[in-house]
Amino acid sequence: METAVIKTPIGYAEFKGDEQGLAAVKVLDTATVTVIPTVLQEAANQVLAYFEGSRTTFDLKLNPQGTAFQKKVWQALLKIPYGTTTSYLELSKTLGDVKAIRAVAAANGKNPLWIVVPCHRVIGSNGELTGYAGGLSRKKWLLDHESPVKQGKLF
Structure with missing residues (x-):
């Protein structure tokens, strides 16, 4: 398993993967940027393009x-379009069991592929931001980044 670290606007992204595919992407508060192994180069490029605003989906x-x-929950997360959100309840309904809301939320919280599998797009039924492994400030940043309506400066 190869590892790489890149700097992003909201912290450091650590990638882990090999020829079988990308196994994990997580956010770190501090880290040392590393040389990116060939097997992780495309993942790093796509995540950087996402932050630059030139990529809205990932092909990895x-x-x-x-x-x-x-894995079933993570597959469902991949279907949430860029710039939109869904609730844990709606995600549970999509998966066919409204009573599985807590299990869905737990699986969402265990998502090992930060940003690439967009768990940040899941919010509470009341529209409030709820738990996020990277912290609520990062979740808000990501949702604002993806928002089709950009707030301009007033002054």
């Missing part, structure tokens, strides 16, 4: 480790 071979249910 993914290999996250998790249970069958977690």
Whole structure:
């Protein structure tokens, strides 16, 4: 398993993966930027393009480790379009079991592929931001970054 670290506007992104695919992307508060192994170069390029605003989807071979249910939830997350949000309740309904809301939320929280599998696009049913492994300030930043309406400066 290869590892690389890049700097992003909201912290450092650490990538882990190999020829089987990208296994993990997580955000760190502090880290040392590393040389990017060939196997992780495309993932790093696509994440940087996302932050530059020139990429709204990812086209990467993914290999996250998790249970069958977690992988089902992560697949559902991939279907949430850029610039939109859904609730844990709606995600549960999409997966066919409204009563699985807590299990869906737990699987969402275990998502090992930060940004690439967009768990930040899931919010509370009341529209409030809820838990995010990278912190709510990062979740808000990501949602603002993806917002089709950009707030301009007044002065």
